[in-house]
Amino acid sequence: MTLKLMRALALWSGCLALMVISVLPLSLSAQALAAFGALILVTGSWLLAKRRSSRLGGSLTLDECRALPGGEYRLPVVLVCGQGSSALFAADRGVDLAEQTALRTTASGCYVSVPSIERLPGMAAALLAARPQWRAQMSVMFVMNPAQHAGSTELEGQLRALTHQLSVIRRRALTLPLWVVSYQQASQDARDVGATGFSREEGGANGESVWFSWENGQPSARVRHNGTCVSVEDWQRQEPAALTDRMQLAVQMHAHAAWLEQCVVPHFTHPGRHRAPLPVTYAICRVPRLPEQVSGSVWQHWIQAKTGLLPTLLAGHAGGVLPVPDALLELLPRHTGNSATRRAGVIGIWLAVFAAVVAMSSSARQNTLLIRQVGDDLRRYASINETARDDQQARALREAALTVLHDDVRRLDDYYRYGEPRSLGLGLYRAEQLRIRVWHAIGRYRAPTQSVQASGPVRLDTLSLFNIGSAELKAESTQVLINALVGIKARPGWLIVVTGHTDATGSAEQNLRLSRDRAASVRDWMQRMGGIPGSCFAVQGYGASQPIASNDTEQGRRANRRVDIRLVPEEGACGSLSAGAGPATPVAFRGTR
Incomplete structure (x- = not known):
């Protein structure tokens, strides 16, 4: 993934974190602290992305980066690894491997040397860091020459290392097509078999080589030569004069393919945690010179096991460069795996x-x-x-x-x-x-009303208020009324009943009129002094009909001469008073304020 994409993901993560923090039910201080933590993480990711990009880019030397084609290069880019891969790049066997040319560019593609299989993921990441546009163009070519391996253990170790490194690359969301290439040296007296493109005198670089390929799991081989792709039978019939030599070559190539089928293919087909992708093709090319052959190689042991004969070790040549399989590049898928943008x-x-x-x-x-x-x-x-x-x-x-x-x-x-x-x-x-x-x-809530119980009557002695036989209040009666009526309060729904009473002295008619007039005088005083509407009062006179003591004694007659004032609940009484005016004021004090 490119540096820009990694930084874009870091910024996107920071924005998402801030949005989530704003949604969480946190206090302002907690939100500020969380936002500060998110900012620190974004900054750290930004710096780590730069560091990772610099580290990956540093895997390639300055000269190698300059030798790479530009970012606009659209031909296949092949990472070449395997024990015999150095012969595709080294023009001189005497040159140290570290100083060999690590890049080979042809008219059909670009080949990059991987010094060891273990460095394959690092080289792939370094190339992508230097040329992120090449993600869909890259592939891996594994060179497997049986004549260069002294034992099957070494061969199996390389195959296991290859499958493991490919799984590492795949875990990084990068799927690289794989193809297996093998070279076989011609015999010392081999001739140019009818324009095959290889002879003992000519290396594979002069003229196009002949490639036998088994493509996409097909059981039959195809021959690619001079821009054509035909079956083995059609290729043999193209040159009648070279039919015998071509038939011999086809037999040798099928024997080599049988060795690949037995010793190499199972490593790519068996199930396992590090299972590698199936190769796009297995290809074999016969070359006049194959360097670094070993005595007692796995190829010699395999031929001896099949035929009972020990093949002669062919002398290798120090010079020459092995041909690259340009003819097979068209088999590679151009868009493999997710692009960096899609992955991001x-x-x-x-x-x-x-x-x-x-x-x-x-x-x-x-x-x-x-x-x-x-x-x-x-x-x-x-x-x-x-x-x-x-x-x-x-x-x-x-x-x-x-x-x-x-x-x-x-x-x-x-x-x-x-x-x-x-x-x-x-x-x-x-x-x-x-x-x-x-x-x-x-x-629906209703505030509870304050319950007011009907209190007992306030009883006034008429001698303190009136002269004998008179209904007119005496001048000194004001203080008596104020002191006596301090508990009487006008309130809505309650009627102030003023009742006058006399003793039995005199006629009943005169006593009834006198008791009513005295009650009216008290009512008038209360109304005048308290500003209470008349709807709050009721005036009654009973004369001597309701005595509270005996009229036979002076003390009893004095007790019967009275004015009673009491509160009586009655619906609609005192309706002109506001219910929300607050607590009622004693009527005796209203006019004195």
Whole structure:
């Protein structure tokens, strides 16, 4: 992945982290701390991306980077590895391997030497760091020459190392096509078999070589030569004069292919954790010179096991460069695996999905808690309100539950007017119906009315208020009335009843009129002094019909001469007084303020 894509992913991750932090139900200080942590992580990822890109780019020397084609190069780029791969690049056997040319460019493609199989993932990453546009053009060519391996153990070790390194590359989301190439040396007296393109005198570089290939798992071989691709039979019939030599060559190539089938193919087909991708093709080319052949090679042992004859070790030549399989490059898929941009896009999408899941989960939980809390408050209020108790404790519980409902509805009203917070948003807010229910519950509440018991009558001695036989208040009666009527309060729904009484002295008609007039005088004084409407009063005179003591004695007659004032509940009484005016004022004090 390129440096730009890695940094873009780091910035994208930081943005997603900030959005998730804004959704989580955190305090401002906690959100600031989390945002600062996210900023630190983004900065660290930015610097690590730069460091990783520099490290990968440093795997190639400055001269090698300069020798690479430019980023606009669109031909196949092949990473060549294997024990015999150095012969494709070294023009002189005396040159040290570290100083050999690591790059070979032809008209059909670019070949890059990998010094060892273990360095294959590093070389692939370094090439992508230097030329990120080459991702869809790269492939791996494994050179497997049986004549250069002294034992099967060494060969199997290289194959296992190859499959492991390819799995490492695949875990980095880079799938490189694989093709296996093998070279076979011609005998010392081999002739040019009818324009095959190779002879003892000519190396593979002069003229195009003949390649036998088994492509995409096909059992039959194809022959690629001079830009053509035909079957073995058609290739043999192209030159009748060289038919015998070509038939012999075909037999030798099929024997070589049988060795590949037995010793190499199983390593790419067996199931396992490090299973490598199936090679695109197995290709064999016969060359006049094959360097670094060993005595007692696996090829000699295999031929001896099949024929019972020990083949002669052919003398290798120090000079020459092995031909590259340009004719096979057209078999390579040009777009293999995910591009770096696509991979970064997939990672970005998964990061967004993860952030969305976290945000949605948090919002769902917060909405659930809100609905549960308000619902519990409603149920608690309803259960308290349904109780028949009306004592002080029940009223206190009811008022406390109502206060909680007021807090809830104030909070829900703010959400309704100004929008719910992000921690409850993302389309999951469902508390609007609860807001209406809370308002209905509050609207049905009725404040308890203060119960007022009808008090006992205020009894006034008429001798303190009136002269004998008179209904006119004496001048000194004002203070007596003020002191006596301090507890009488006018309130809506209560009637102030003023009742006059006399003793049995005199006629009954005169006593009845006198008792009524004295009650009216007291009523008038109370109305004048307190500013109380007349609808609050009732005046009655009973004469001597309701004595409270015996009229036979002076003391009893004095007790019967009285004016009683009492409060009596009556619907509609004192209706002109405001019910919300607060506590009633004693009528005796209203006019004296």
